[in-house]
Amino acid sequence: MNTLTLHSGAFIETIKILHIIITLPISTASNERFFSSLKRLKSYIRTIMSNDRLSDLMVIALEKEDAGKVNLNAAVDEFAQLKYSIGDTTELKCTVLYASDFNILWIKVDKERSTDPVTFSSGSTLIIKDSRLSLRYDMDSNSYSLQISNIQETDAGFYRCDVNLGTNNKLSAETELIVRRRPFISDNSTRSLVVNEGQSVTLECYAGGYPSPKVSWRRANNAILSKNISIFRGNILKIPSITKEDRGTYFCVAENGVGRGARRHIAIEVEFAPVITIPKRHLGQALQYDMDLECHVEAYPPPAIIWLNNGIQLSNNQHYKISHFATTDEITDTTIRIISIENRQYGDYVCKASNVLGTTEVTVTLYETIIPVCPPACGQLPSSSHLKNSTINFTSSSFLIVLYLFFVYFNF
Incomplete structure (x- = not known):
């Protein structure tokens, strides 16, 4: 290896192949979140290695000088996540060598709320009675598969496969089930406002959903915003000194590619002194x-x-x-x-x-x-x-003229 390193310019591809062989970790897990430590990795490979060990494979080959640039935890998290939309079906598979000799549990863990874990199955018995859940044991592959159909938002969370080896001794692997959700506008977003002309106004819009939505601002009829643009992207829209021309309806729009997105109408009334034309x-x-x-x-x-x-x-x-x-x-x-x-x-x-x-x-x-x-x-x-005045004037001043014209007409 030292000889090859000294002549690295001539053996570039050979050195790369040797690096890959030396640093090659193999996992037989189907969507399992592992690799937390060398000790757990060693125990995991020893326990579940079988003919299907290449069903899912993640290879990370790192050059020495690039090793510090890679966020390994982020890479493993991305590999271990299952992403589905509401209404989809997923199958969580746990493969264990000599599975029949141990008690295998499927457990859901809610890490955000710190609530007690919920045990879905023990061995080949499904504990939670739900028509959307089913459990299948495959003797040939030594695997327990938990299927969830018609996925709902509440199904999101971490699912853990526990192998009880003995008292206070177990092996675990987990995967995160992420449910894609269309955006929704949070209650802490701005609603309607009534302000005085000249005030500084801040409009806030926060949205939830998965993936994280992107928020933008528009006005009714595509009117120009205070920044002389028709669309502003961001959660907070500031109007430093509002005028009566800024009054009207504003739209907070949240989009993440799931469904049609979400929209909230925010009416801004600007109080101002009378203007007369x-x-x-x-x-x-x-x-x-x-x-x-x-x-x-x-x-x-x-x-x-x-x-x-x-x-x-x-x-x-x-x-x-x-x-x-x-x-x-x-x-x-x-x-x-x-x-x-x-x-x-x-x-x-x-x-x-x-x-x-x-x-x-x-x-x-x-x-x-x-x-x-x-x-x-x-x-x-x-x-x-x-x-009346005109009639009086006509009678007094014009009678003689009319009489004279009448006399002349009949004499001719």
Whole structure:
């Protein structure tokens, strides 16, 4: 070996083969979690070696300089795990040389909850009465096979095969049964929030399932998140200073490739002071015709809205008609109709909205025009008082002209 090492450049493949032969461990276990120590490995091989010893084989060949880079425990754990989905069927096989001379037990161990082990079988007798469980002893292979059909989430855990050699003397091998589970959103995740504009907001979403789900965040209608992206990946989404534009529905989505994944809707309400917009700040209308002044209000909580003229709050009467239409919890459109405008009604009108976070007001100016404005005066006749005055004027000033035209018409 030393000679080969000195001339390693010429005998590369020969040296690799010798390393593999020297470091070759052989296991006859079917899905058994072993190799915890050299002593247990020695006892295990001596006990179960048979013609089927190559049914499952894991070979680890390590160069000396790479040995420290390998996590052997992780490699053995991955080898020993059984991964199934709900509804599948699995068979756990324990092969023991001279099995008929010893009592063989199949036991389930719950290491997370530290509860007492549950013995499923003793020898060829099934102790747990469950239609999904069956036990089969094969004399030719000296094996006891525990079959679990229609696997459920509760079947996950460590299953151990114990060989009782005598008082306080036994051999054990175990494997972990992992049940793939579709994602679910944990209860400690964020639900709905009501916050003030400008606050820092943290949304948290945690999910369970196997494999471990990946969590992402989206908004309804693929709206842009506060980070100017449409999808954010991670459990925690932070909004440093929330605005009213950030309000709405957020989706926490957990996916792991099993099933359709899980989704939670998180509604964020942002409380903010009223914001008022108006179509036009100056509107004109002829005397004795109606006119509508409009005001668009955004606020949450919903605000109280009033109209004022010369500092006096207006209400519904023969001169004014006020209406409010709420399209959402945050948006209200309000209109005041000035009926049969009189001279004294021209001037400034104030739309004022208030909630717990503040007060906002906007002024709309109404001025007089000669020609009626449509809408809202489309097809509208002047008020009756205006028509009366026009009739009086017609009778007194135009009668002689009409009479003169009548006389001229009949003489020609």
